[in-house]
Amino acid sequence: MSGYLDEMDAMASANPLPRAPVRRLLAAYGPRMLEMARDRAEGAHTYLVPVRHTAQTRQVLGDGPFLGVEHAVLFESDPDKARAVAREHLHMYFTTKYNIAKFLRLGYTETDIDGGRGSDRLVDDLVVWGDIDTIVRKLHDQLDAGADHVAIQVLGVEPGRSAMPHWRRLAEALLPQRATA
Numbered sequence: 001m002s003g004y005l006d007e008m009d010a011m012a013s014a015n016p017l018p019r020a021p022v023r024r025l026l027a028a029y030g031p032r033m034l035e036m037a038r039d040r041a042e043g044a045h046t047y048l049v050p051v052r053h054t055a056q057t058r059q060v061l062g063d064g065p066f067l068g069v070e071h072a073v074l075f076e077s078d079p080d081k082a083r084a085v086a087r088e089h090l091h092m093y094f095t096t097k098y099n100i101a102k103f104l105r106l107g108y109t110e111t112d113i114d115g116g117r118g119s120d121r122l123v124d125d126l127v128v129w130g131d132i133d134t135i136v137r138k139l140h141d142q143l144d145a146g147a148d149h150v151a152i153q154v155l156g157v158e159p160g161r162s163a164m165p166h167w168r169r170l171a172e173a174l175l176p177q178r179a180t181a
Contacts, residue, residue, distance in 0.1 A: 054147050
């Protein structure tokens, strides 16, 4: 990655035409990539990580660099149904070597990974489910842990259906309401 960034920097300096500055973020999870995001980019973007990882990432990055995180949400209050949908979404991540290593580094165990099923604890840390108030509160936990931005992935939308009603509910709950005169 360092060599790749060197090449990008060399290309940019070899083409001094006036242009808008390019903001560079690195997808980063582990300590070395996070340090590179801090030192060679304007910050990091993470995917599929619990709030605990966001707090650890902010410590590595420090106060200045941007930190964007992704968090999946599911509008389902029944724990069994919510976890079933979440597990279906997460199965691929619970069975790939790189992601398993990431989860183990974050303090989860082989028992949490559970042969690709995922323990309730791991599933609940990676997918926020429940009513709108629960979802909003847990998304704010990411901001409180140091995220500058939370990208939200809505799960549980039936094939052929739109996620737009869920996005509207989230917007109403998360965005400041404008005063009407």
